[in-house]
Amino acid sequence: EVQLLESGGGLEQPGGSLRLSCAASGFTFSSYAMSWVRQAPGKGLEWVSTFSVSGGITYYADSVKGRFTVSRDNSKNTLYLQMNSLRADDTAVYYCAKAKRVTIGGMDVWGQGTSVTVS
Amino acid sequence: QSALTQPASVSGSPGQSITISCTGTSSDVGGYNYVSWYQQHPGKAPKLMIYEVSNRPSGVSNRFSGSKSGNTASLTISGLQAEDEADYYCSSYTSSSTLIFGGGTKLTVL
Numbered sequence: 001e002v003q004l005l006e007s008g009g010g011l012e013q014p015g016g017s018l019r020l021s022c023a024a025s026g027f028t029f030s031s032y033a034m035s036w037v038r039q040a041p042g043k044g045l046e047w048v049s050t051f052s053v054s055g056g057i058t059y060y061a062d063s064v065k066g067r068f069t070v071s072r073d074n075s076k077n078t079l080y081l082q083m084n085s086l087r088a089d090d091t092a093v094y095y096c097a098k099a100k101r102v103t104i105g106g107m108d109v110w111g112q113g114t115s116v117t118v119s
Numbered sequence: 120q121s122a123l124t125q126p127a128s129v130s131g132s133p134g135q136s137i138t139i140s141c142t143g144t145s146s147d148v149g150g151y152n153y154v155s156w157y158q159q160h161p162g163k164a165p166k167l168m169i170y171e172v173s174n175r176p177s178g179v180s181n182r183f184s185g186s187k188s189g190n191t192a193s194l195t196i197s198g199l200q201a202e203d204e205a206d207y208y209c210s211s212y213t214s215s216s217t218l219i220f221g222g223g224t225k226l227t228v229l
Contacts, residue, residue, distance in 0.1 A: 044208060050218070095164055095165070100170050101171070104217070106153075106210075107155070
């Protein structure tokens with residue numbers, strides 16, 4: 001079964017750091033771009049970051065650029081999101097998602113999400 | 120960059136068809152065929168319904184279809200069913216090599 005499982009969320013103070021993890025199973029992790037998408041309470045979806053397959057290219061939303069770092073360990077089938085200088089508006093459920101085909105486009109597998117509260 | 124524009128809500132009766140629009144600019148929706156649509160039920164993760172404007176992933180009902188004209192993409196759901204009641208989001212690749220979502224549309228099945 002294709003599955004993504006996020007972890008690492010929790011309560012953190014403004015200015016603090018958190019590291020989210022996303023463990024993948026059921027597919028060839030190294031063959032797909034992977035992304036983080038967040039959803040603030042009662043709000044819509046917001047793309048956060050994408051890690052490409054080839055060349056290790058990373059992409060970020062302006063709202064997190066310079067504060068968040070996405071990485072991946074293909075040997076562990078795991079995607080990470082290091083979040084520094086956290087702000088109250090980073091409070092959200094963070095989902096990791098697998099690219100359907102192109103690097104930044106449709107995402108066909110999503111985790112259940114991990115909740116981050118900055119307060 | 121501002122979110123893509125979607126109607127806040129749409130509604131329809133069982134068996135009817137509805138269309139949700141998603142309006143962007145030539146730098147996103149109009150410039151690339153990388154528009155996707157997601158369905159999200161309360162408390163659940165989003166589910167990909169349409170990718171690359173009009174492609175349906177395996178397992179998604181053919182009652183769901185997507186199209187694009189200029190800077191506006193559309194999701195049409197035909198033969199509405201109670202289970203279709205959910206929030207729907209569009210997304211598009213942008214000229215800045217980012218992804219932008221629409222604000223979301225709440226679909227109510229009357």
